[in-house]
Amino acid sequence: MDTLAGFHRTHYCGELRSSDIGKPASVCGWVQRVRNLGGLIFIDLRDRTGIVQCTFDSAENRSLSDKAFTVRSEFVLAVSGTVRSRGAGAVNSKLPTGEIELLSGELRILSRSETPPFEITEDSDVNDTLRLQYRYLDLRRADMQRTIAARHRITRCARRYYDENGFLEIETPMLTKSTPEGARDYLVPSRIHPGKFYALPQSPQQYKQLLMLAGFDRYMQITRCFRDEDLRADRQPEFTQIDLEMSFVDIDDVLAVNEGFLQTLFKEELDIDIPLPFLRMPWKEAMERFGSDKPDLRFGFELKDMTDIAAACDFKVFRSPAEEGGSVRLINVKGGGDRFSRKEIDGLAEFVKTYRAKGLAWIRLTGGAATSSFSKFMKEAETQAILARAEASDGDLVLIVADAKNEIVFAALGALRCECARRMGLLRPEDYRFLWVTEFPLLEFSEEEGRFVAVHHPFTAPMEEDLPLLDTDPGLCRAKAYDIVLNGIELGGGSIRIHSTELQDKMFQLLGFSEEDAMVRFGHLLRAFRYGAPPHGGMAYGLDRLVMLMTGKDSIRDVIAFPKVQNASEPMTGCPDVVDGKQLDELHIQISSSDSREE
C-alpha cells in the first residue's frame, strides 16, 4: 500500500472548476466508479465536497495507467495531476466539476476495499438494518453528508445566537441523582458507593434552575439527555436538547428571544424570512379549533362543536355522547367531497379508529346533492343545521366524531384533519407556520396513579390570575408554559418556573408528595430557594427533531450519526452487550436470575 509521505493535498475533489484549468492539483478520496474507454481510464474520486473525474491516459504513462486499472470502487486514492477542460462533448452538467477533469500524473493507492454491501450512492435503496450495520458506509452517501453538515451549522447558529444575546454555555453533570417523576431513568451503578446509583439526566432542568439561583442570569447548553422509554419511530434513548434558562423574565421575554433565534436560524440555514412575532394561541383554543396542542396551521379544516345539535336529535350515536358529558364535533374538509371516494372515506373511518374513535359519520356534498352516513337516522333539517354549522358548500366533505370522552373526539379529529390534508397534498414542506401554544393546564389527574401529575414538570409556575384555583379546583389552573410548534410538530417548550419555596411546597402537596419525600428528591433545589431566588424561566428544543424538519428527513435516525434502533441497540457495535463478571463484581451488582427474581 502507498503512503501519503510527501503528498500535499491542494484541493477538495468537489472544489475544482474551469477557472482551475491549467493548474496543478492534488486530491484525495474514495473511488466512486471506474470506467475504461480504449486507452483512457476514468476514475470518479469522491470526498465530502463532491466528485472529480481523474483521467489516466495509457498513451502518456503506461505504468500509471496499469496501476489505475487495478483500482476498484471505494479504494482510497491520492491523485496529482493537471486540471484540464473535458471538451464540449464530454461535459457533465450534473456535476459542479463537470467541465473539467484531472489529467493524472501520480496515483497512490492508500487503501483497498472489499466490495461494499451496498452501493455508495444517494439513491441506492438499502434496507435500514444494513444501513445501520454498516453506518460508516451509509454515512459516505452525499445526502447523509449534507444532513450531518447541516446539523453542524444549526448547532453553530444556535450557539452564536444565544452567545450574542448574553447566554453563557455552561456544562451540567451527566452523572446525577435519580429523581423519578416522569420518564424512566438510566442508572449507573457506583463502584465506590456499594448499592448506590447515578442517573443519567432526563434534562438539565434542576441544574439550570440552580444556575439561575447562582446568578448566571442567562444559560444555554446543547446537551445530551436520556430517557429509558420504549422507543417510537421518532424517539431515541439518548437525544440532544438546545437548553436555555433566563432570570428576571416573564413569558414575553422568553418568547421574544426564542423567536429571534428561530428567525435567525431559518434565514441562515434555509434563506427563509419568518415574520415576527409568531402567532400565540392558548391551549384550550388549540384543542377546540384544531383538536391538538400542536396544530398544523398550513390548512383549515378546523373543528366545530355540534354537540347542541346532537343533543337535540334522535340519532343515538350522536345523542348519547352529548348526554354523557362528551361532545360531537366536525371538520369540513373543503373540496373533500369531490376528492374522496366512498371507499376512501371508509379508509378515513378506519384511520380514526386508531385514535379510539368508535366511528366516523360523514356528509358528502357533491354534484349539488348531499349524501351522508346517517341519513336514515337524522331529519333533513338536522342535517342542514350540521351543514350550516360546517359552513359547507358543494364539493365539501363533513366528517363527524362523537364520543363520551372529549379527548377522543379531539385526538381523532385533530389527526383526521392532518390526514385529509396530507392525502390532498396540502402539506407544503416549504410553508413554515410557527405558533406558540400557551396557557397549558398546570396539572392533570392521573387515573392510574390516583393523583394529580404535572403536565409540564413540578417546577412550572401557575398563571398569577389562576393561583386561587390551586385551593379550589387545581385541575382548572393554567400554567405559565409554552410550546413552540411548527407545522404540527412540537419543536420545544418551556415555562416560567416557581421561584418561591412556599409555592413550590404547595405544588408538591398537590402532587401528593410528602414533605419528606419532596426533600429527599428535590431537597437541593428547595434548599437553594431559601437563599434568594430570582424569577426565572426557560425552554428546551429537541435538536434532533429540529434538524429533521429543517433537512426534510422523515426520521430522526437520519440526522444522528450513530443512532439506536427501536430496541435501543446499535447494530454497528452491537451495544448493549454482555460484560465481564469482574466488572459487575466491582460495581457490587449482579444480574437477576429468573429464580432470584421470584424470591
Place this chain on the structure above:
Amino acid sequence: MDTLAGFHRTHYCGELRSSDIGKPASVCGWVQRVRNLGGLIFIDLRDRTGIVQCTFDSAENRSLSDKAFTVRSEFVLAVSGTVRSRGAGAVNSKLPTGEIELLSGELRILSRSETPPFEITEDSDVNDTLRLQYRYLDLRRADMQRTIAARHRITRCARRYYDENGFLEIETPMLTKSTPEGARDYLVPSRIHPGKFYALPQSPQQYKQLLMLAGFDRYMQITRCFRDEDLRADRQPEFTQIDLEMSFVDIDDVLAVNEGFLQTLFKEELDIDIPLPFLRMPWKEAMERFGSDKPDLRFGFELKDMTDIAAACDFKVFRSPAEEGGSVRLINVKGGGDRFSRKEIDGLAEFVKTYRAKGLAWIRLTGGAATSSFSKFMKEAETQAILARAEASDGDLVLIVADAKNEIVFAALGALRCECARRMGLLRPEDYRFLWVTEFPLLEFSEEEGRFVAVHHPFTAPMEEDLPLLDTDPGLCRAKAYDIVLNGIELGGGSIRIHSTELQDKMFQLLGFSEEDAMVRFGHLLRAFRYGAPPHGGMAYGLDRLVMLMTGKDSIRDVIAFPKVQNASEPMTGCPDVVDGKQLDELHIQISSSDSREE
C-alpha cells in the same frame, strides 16, 4: 412577595457609569450588603456583571425607605430610579460603578433569603465541603462567575476556530459498547436486553475513527468522557474533551492546525502572542534532559548523565546502580547552593523519596567551597568530574539520584527540578512555554499483565522507519504520537492512527489479543477498515485542565460548575444515591449482598 409584572430591566448592575447620570435605570439582582446612614439606606445590588449602589432617601419617600430597611443580604430585588453622581467624597474607586448611585424610586422584593452559610464575597475563606454543598451560593462569587464565563469563551473560541478550519462538530453516542482496554468503564444496565450493559465513553476514539472512514474528513466535538478511576486532585469521573480527527494527514498537519488553535485561543482570551511553530522534542530527549514526558521549559536545571563517573568510583551507592543497568544522574540547581540551607536540602531528600528514590546526594558550592553528602566516599577528582559534568559554579547546588531503575531516576529528578524551581520562585505563570513531545514508545511491557500494552492506545500508528522493529524488538518501536505540553502540564495528546487491517491485526497480536477477542471488542472498527480507510489522525485536549491553566486556578473543581469530590459524589445533590427496588427489578439487576458475593 412582589412580582416582576410590568417591570422592565434596562441595565445590568455593573454597567452603569457616570455617562448615565440623569437617566432612568432599572436593575435586578442580589443584595450584597445594606448600610443605614441617618436617613439614607444604601443597598449594594449585585448581578453577574458587578455591583451598583442603590440609595433610598427617607426624606424623599418614607414608605419606600421603610421597605428598603427590611432588606437583608442575598434578598433578590428589582429597583428603578435615576442615576446620579455620588459626589466627590463618596466615590468608590474600587468599583467600576463607583462614581454613581441609583437614587431609587421603586423597590420590589422578589425573594427573601435566610442568612447564607458563608458570605458571598470573592475572598471569603470557606472550606471546600461547604462550598460544594451550597454550590449555588459559591457560584455567586465574582471569581467563580468569571471562571465559568471564561470557560464559555474558551469553548466558543475552540468551536469557531475548528469550524473556520473545516471541522464539523459531530455528536457521538454516550450509550456505547464496553471495550475495556485502559481505564474502567462506567456501565449502564439495559432494561430491554436483560443482562446486557451499555458503557459510557472513555473517549469517542472509535467513533471518531469511524467518522473518518465515513468520509467526514475533519471532525471535532466538545464532549463529556467518563472514567471510573480512583480520583486524584485533578481528576473527575466525568470530564470534558475537545476532541478532533483529520483525514489524509500526517503528524505535521495535525500539529500545525492545533498550534493555530492554541495561538488563537491565547491571543483571544489572554491577549498573549505565542510564536509559532512550537518547539518539538522526542520523548527520549525529554526524559533524558528533563526526566519527564511533560517538561516545564520555563527554567533550566536539566538532567545530566554521570553514570560513567559513577561506574568508575568506589562509592557503592553510585556504583551499584551503574553496574545493575540503572543510572546516576544529576541536576545543577543554578544559585541553589546559596538559596537552600542544609535543612532545606534534607527536605528535598525527603521529597524525592515520594518518587521512590532511595536518597539524594548533593554537592553545594558556596563561598568558593564545595561541601557534599558523599565527600567521605569519593575522591576529590571524582567530585571535580561531577562538578565539571554539572557545569557548576559558585553558588550552585548539584543534586544526584542513583537507582538501578532508570524510571525512578527520571521521575525523581524530573519532579525535583520543578520543586526547586517552585521554591526559588522561577515558575512565572504568565510565561507560556508550549512544547510538542513526540516519538513516544508505541508499547510498554506490563509486568502486571505479563504482556505489552499500548502506551497511547491500540490504534496508534508506529513510525514507518520503526515498522521492522515490530517483528524484532517491539519495545523499541516509536509511535506517531504527540502530546502538547504547557509549563509542565499535558494539555492534550493524540496520534496518527493505523488505517490498515493488516497492521491493526499485528498490533492486536502484539497486545496479546486473540483474533476472536479483537473481533468481539473492536470488530466494528476492524470490519470498517476493509472498505477503504483513509490515513487519519487526531488529538484531544482536556478542557477542564486547559481552562484551569488559563484562569490561574489550582483545581479543576474550580472550573466546573457542579464537580464531584474525591469519592465521586456530589455533595449538593448527594448523588450517587439509593434507588427504588422497582427500578433495579426493571433493569434485571440486584445489589450483591456480601453473602452472595462470597458464593
